[in-house]
Amino acid sequence: MSEEPLADASDGAGLDGTWSDEADWADYDDVDEQHEDEESTAGQPVLAVVGRPNVGKSTLVNRLLGRRQAVVKDTPGVTRDRVSYDAVWNGRSFTIVDTGGWDPDAEGVYASVTSQAEMAMSAADAILLVVDANVGSSATDEAAAKVLRRSKRPVLVVANKVDDQRAEAEVAELWSLGLGQPYPVSALHGRGSGDLLDEVLRAFPETPRERFGGGGGPRRVALVGKPNVGKSSMLNKLVGEQRAVVDETSGTTVDPVDSLVELDGEVWRFVDTAGLRRRVKTADGTEYYASLRTKAAIEAAEVVIVLIDGSNPLTEQDLRIISMVIESGRALVIAYNKWDLVDEDRRRSLEKEIDRDLVQVRWAERVNVSAETGRAIGKLAPSLRRALESWDQRISTGRINSWISDIVAAQPPPVRGGKQSKIMFATQAHTRPPTLVLFSSGFIEAGYRRFLERRFRESFGFEGSPVRVVVRVKESKSMRK
Structure with a gap:
């Protein structure tokens, strides 16, 4: 198969000006992700x-x-x-x-x-x-x-x-x-x-009692976290009424509870979920089904607020919940609740825990709040918007190829098995979450992929959203035969 020269980088060319399997990447070139329009709840009985x-x-x-x-x-x-x-x-x-x-x-x-x-x-x-x-x-x-x-x-x-x-x-x-x-x-x-x-x-009456402003529908926000971190209290504070049952006993919420909340002049659909104690596979009875509902609520959301008890040390379950949100590809805001109980010593300890355990999610939006007192609740809406802007953002193929050309020139992929892989073309294939696709002559190691992801965030401002990096390796002629 002969290699045909392509257009310049601004039109989606490979970094070396050629690519033998044009059909492999053509479908990714500035493809707009299609999303179903959410039906407005206005006028629904x-x-x-x-x-x-x-x-x-x-x-x-x-x-x-x-x-x-x-x-x-x-x-x-x-x-x-x-x-x-x-x-x-x-x-x-x-x-x-x-x-x-x-x-x-x-x-x-x-x-x-x-x-x-x-x-x-x-x-x-x-x-x-x-x-x-x-x-x-x-x-x-x-x-x-x-x-x-x-x-x-x-x-x-x-x-x-x-x-x-x-x-x-x-x-x-x-x-x-x-x-x-x-x-x-x-x-x-x-x-x-x-x-x-x-x-x-x-x-049903011809006209429902309550109407909510429509547009494309409110952005969907899931409140998740382990039991008793204050999710239901947070929802009640946001709504301004006793929307979810709150009790000192952990595990009060079983089903996801959703509410339309006006925050900073915008209507959001918040979903309070059951506290996740352990992995879905190891849960049983009501806890099993509640865990499934929580997982489904995360999948149905656009952005997830992971609520963490800031007054206590981070736990394995906190980290597991954050990992679940990242794997789902949803925008992420980490809210450290009960900040009214956090003294100076605890703040220093928390910073060390974040540096040690959450180093891989430094990109997540972070807010220190108190559902009890209402402290910094107003900061949630700007954080949610920034996370969603990153989640929705698309960078043109021309800009990405110019960027990666500079990156590879300054720090090329590591040599593996005596050979150095070449990244010949790159494009952002999707939004929600942003997905960067690299077309390479060989395998790209995980460490270098993480390096590219970090630089991609720094260069284009993808704070608050997970970024996926996918490598498509070009088959050699001998492999095709």
Whole structure:
């Protein structure tokens, strides 16, 4: 195969002016990453699913969504916050809000759970009151019905766990709740769920109660960290209300909790997640599913805030969570929380820990905050914007090739096996995260790739975003034969 001369570097030429496999790199030359436009949540009605503990609310939510999204377990009280999911039925989009068990006599953390359910009811356009048909209406169900009758919102009574026709006879007594016709369903088996969704759509008002400014949709931010570092407290401080259940007991949050937050004049979608204790593979039960939801929340986010307890030494779990975010390719902000508890000695110790354990992520945006006092909360928005600008940034192929030509001339790749590899062409193939592709005559060692990544950041300002360096090695003619 003959080598053909290419155009000059500004048009994407190789550093030596030639490249035999033009088709190998042509697809990478100034390719614009395509992203789906996020659908605006403006005008989308909200359905709240409420009821006492362990009547099958989360199972019903999963059935209505058509996917396993909410964490489900036989143990009562798994869902504690109000958790929103996007749903579609017969071409109409709406939001389902799953809630914890509603109990007017609850105390401690469960009183907060009940408060979250009541907030969900107040913000909803329609409400599903879920009752266990096998048990019938309890005193708690009747108390909930009394509150809902005054809510001035459409309320549908769902008689759950009606697995066959024989159980339908027990449904009639739920008329006594005074909320109209009860709808028999089996959340576990799907019986009656389609008819229920039809009724839900009919119950929605023409205009939803709450509207959020649209545009392309708010940027998605995930709050992650190990248990009890203050993620839910941070979300509550940002929202300005008790949006997530907070308790001194670690592991209070199980499902990801999302909220629209106005910060520094811009609306963001923040997602609070379950604290990650250990690797997903070694977690079990509710913790396993919560870990999966947290991992999915990171994948769905654009930028991740890793919250670290600044008052205590860095742990292996902190480092593992940061590594998980980097592997996911999301923009990164590290927020050291509880800064109000950090004295001068602890600050010096923390700096040493960062120099020792986080030397590979010096590029991450860093903010020292206090969810308790609100200290430096205003600095989060600028850090998020800078991280996202890096994540979205694209450098032209001409500039990259001019840059790498200078780098290689000053410090060429190391000799390996008696041969020195030549970098003949480079381009940024993708954004989100930025991906630098090098076309080389041979293997490029990991140390030199890290060197190029560091210089790439310094030269073009990729602070706050991971950068991936990919090497494409040109096959020799003898290898092709």
